[in-house]
Amino acid sequence: MADAATATAALEPVPDETAPAGAPPPPQPGAVPRRRDWLLTDAPASRSQAAWGRRYQAWLAFRRNPLAVAGLAVILVMLLLILLAPVLATHDPGIQQLGNRLAVPSAAHWLGTDELGRDVWSRLLYGGRVTLGMVVAVVLLVAPLGLLVGCVAGYAGGLWDRLLMRVTDVFLAFPRLILALAFVAAMRPGVESAVIAIALTAWPPYARLARAETLTIRRTDYVAAARMTGASPARVVLRHVMPMCLPSLAVRVTLDMSSIILTAAGLGFLGLGAQPPLPEWGTMIATARRFILEQWWVAVMPGIAIFAASLAFNLLGDGLRDVLDPKQR
Template identity: 55%
Template sequence: MTLSTRLHADPPTSIHQSYLRQLIGNISEMVSHPLVRIGLIVLLPLAVLCLASAWVWPYDPYQQNLSERLLAPSGDHLFGTDQLGRDIFRRTLVGGQVTMAIVVAAAASVLPIGLLIGIVAGYRGGAVETVLMRITDISMSLPQLVLALALAAALGPGIVNAVIAISLTAWPPFARLARAETKRLKQADFIAASKLQGASTARVVLIDILPLVLPTVLTRLTTELAGMILTAAGLGFLGLGAQPPLAEWGAMVAEGRDFLADQWWVSTLPGAAIFLVSFAINLVGDGIGELMDPRQS
């Protein structure tokens, strides 16, 4: 008997088992949503292609061949070649690995920052909440892309600095959401029962509140991933992200802008990859948002 079957066959014995049952049901419902399904149909094959690029397409993404520079798309080079004769299709697949690595690292950094600030503010309240939320409000009042560009320029070009710049500018929405959920949850009866049983503040926060706040914040993260991809591509386009000869979508678009009029494929096809992935992620986020909307029947 599977975990899902056992959870639905037996009545919940605790708030956490009830939560786990609801989480499994929500995941099943999300996957069955048309928008989420379309987005995953686009994203999953692309992810597999990027991760298996060495076996999918034999060309070396960094080997220069000036005798084949700026070749149009063909059977030998599906996306053509760039100004140095490198295969653009293979570089696009490798660039997907780099771009996704930046976004995943940024998302993994944003979540702890947002959760920490939001949960502490919501649970403690008072002056602590006021100070943390005013810092959050100030951060949200600044354009995220402009602030990320400023931080990346101050830190210097590179993948690590790009991740830091994105992380330090993308956390405020998660903090506000975590704070709102924490303020709601700390009034619940099971939190009062845990305190009466002698549970410490750390246990209440980590065991009782965090697991219930995390799904809501993860849902918001899904809708923010597309923006992180565009920010990462923007940093790469301006030379503040991955550095040559490393393949990265934003940098590839920048490298081909001088040839856009005659050799359109050099910039357009990596740019199309940015659009396609961002669009698919937005579909997934919109689908999850519809399911999470309490106004939907």
């Protein structure tokens, strides 16, 4: 009997004591159902398990929207292409070959060449770095600013609320592109000026959204409990109010990225964004508009890139709204 008990104990798996607490269990025979049950349990054993379960449930809800998954796939492919631009580009984007100008798409030039003989495919890859880099820079500037202004206005109320919202109304009273043109005209044309101009015109919607969320959150019991424990207004806003506004803000940012792309490309098209010979999708369309009827590929290719990026972010935003917005559930 002792030998049988020893053999049975030897066959049992030894628990991994080095695994972090709350981490998913190690793979075992039949591990997929077991890990799924671990993530979807109604009685999580730790905060980490509960957090992983929420993430997995959000992914399952997101995956049920095929258009949102398609938008995410397009964005990931585009990001991969522009990150690997030095590897995937077949030519130097700045090299001019006047003897090969306006060449049709071929094996040597996959998307043809422009009016100076530069490879359109290579310029499209490097231009994505500029255009999408401008979008990321704008989002990193406007999202924290709008969130902070909206949360402070909604939580403080009174004079601060009226003052901050009137400033927001002033910016909202002007069309975004017109106001961005005015700011760029006051500075000098370029990528940095375009980013600053778009950022100065894009933050008011985020401030409005964050204020509306804060007006509801500040009346909740956990905010009242935080105040009763002696938390300062700044701590309440930073630790309790702003994190609750992040899901709605993330959805708005994703949906707004398409308009930011169009604004950045519009400034480049008007000659106030990225300056030649720097490749940028809007600038590429501007320099190729003279050839759109005969050599259509020069202007159509960057236009397709702008369209695909804008549509993908819109589809992704719709999927995130279904997942993160509790009113949509």
